[in-house]
Amino acid sequence: MYQVLKMEGRAKRAALTTVHGTVQTPVFMNVGTVAAIKGAVSTEDLEKIGTQVELSNTYHLHVRPGDQVIRQLGGLHKFMSWNKPILTDSGGFQVFSLAGLRRIKEEGVYFHSHIDGRKIFMGPEESMQIQSNLASTIAMAFDECPPSTALRDYVEDSVARTSRWLVRCKQEMARLNGLEDTINKKQLLFGINQGAVFDDIRIDHARRIAELDCDGYALGGLAVGESHEQMYHVIEETVPWLPVDKPTYLMGVGTPANILEAVERGVDFFDCVYPTRNGRHGHLYTNGGKINLFNAKYELDERPIEEGCPCPACQRYSRAYIRHLLKAKEMLGMRLCVLHNLYFYNKMMEEIREALDEGRFASYKKQKLDGMQNGKD
């Protein structure tokens, strides 16, 4: 059940109750593609840094260790010892990101595994079956994510196909949720809006999928090369056509500034590899903007990453020490940086929720952006 608790303009403060607990939104989902947050971060760590939802990937887990293996082990929650919500991405994005290794047809997509090169077929039904085996809390529809540079004709065809795929996803998910031996019979399904940067295609698609009564809706195909202005414009134009009483998820986005802008435009679910990937590369988020711990100026810096930050890294380690760990390629360096970044993101979302609760999101957003040098994080 999804309940909108408060609105400020189009910005939503809501709560999504699932079989794995309630998610307070707006929320940032922490990305753990292969059922692991990269950087040696454990589920215990996630509990400490305020993670509400973990995100894993259908395609990656299908390839290794195999969704049948995870099913036999009782599903993802039991497998990775995480009892809060998990969202699984459908594998659709891999159609886009593994371009060159795939062939898209009406029935689905033929891939080559990036692990061993073997040929794999995945269509809407297969994606739902895999996600059902994984038994995630929320499954994503199987879609195609065209590049931002795709021509209008291509995008129209692609979006039409994604719509047909969504119908098949819904039917298959309903069937799977009704089976006796399905692990999570209340698995939710989010549909995905596409249309590149063509407003009319986006809107037409949004209206069409809104009628299908999914459990939530995502904006896909953004932050794939277009400008920030184009992305904000698409969000602004599209979100009003998606049901306000359903979760709205902006896939793969983004920087703290991107998130603040999107919350203002009505988005309440996010995920992004930035805090984890950038953390592994020593790029750290602070209220004063992003810093690169590899920079020589931190060699003798005894301060924590961020003064006053209660995260496990800032509680007891200096920038100088963490910089040394990173340069020495010690795992602990990456781990501490990833923990800090995820804490920063989770904390920012908490602040956003508080601001919305108190009806002061607009001023919070301005203050946060100003602090981060007007969003140049």
Next chain:
RNA sequence: GUGGGUAUGGCGCAGUCGGCUAGCGCGCCAGAUUGUGGCUCUGGAGGCCGAGGGUUCGAGUCCCUCUAUCCACC
């Protein structure tokens, strides 16, 4: 002491029969990265080529002396 080898940016090296602004890897200094291959990419700084002399239009490349260092033998 004798014989042989080697000296080129922080480290390891390439430089063909002498020929334009001396390259490469790592490191260093910066910058990218948006539903993740702990990757990758893009820039940048840094060298009077061990020292001195000679041959030549021209020497990192050839010759002589010296120095340092390595190996073997005494």
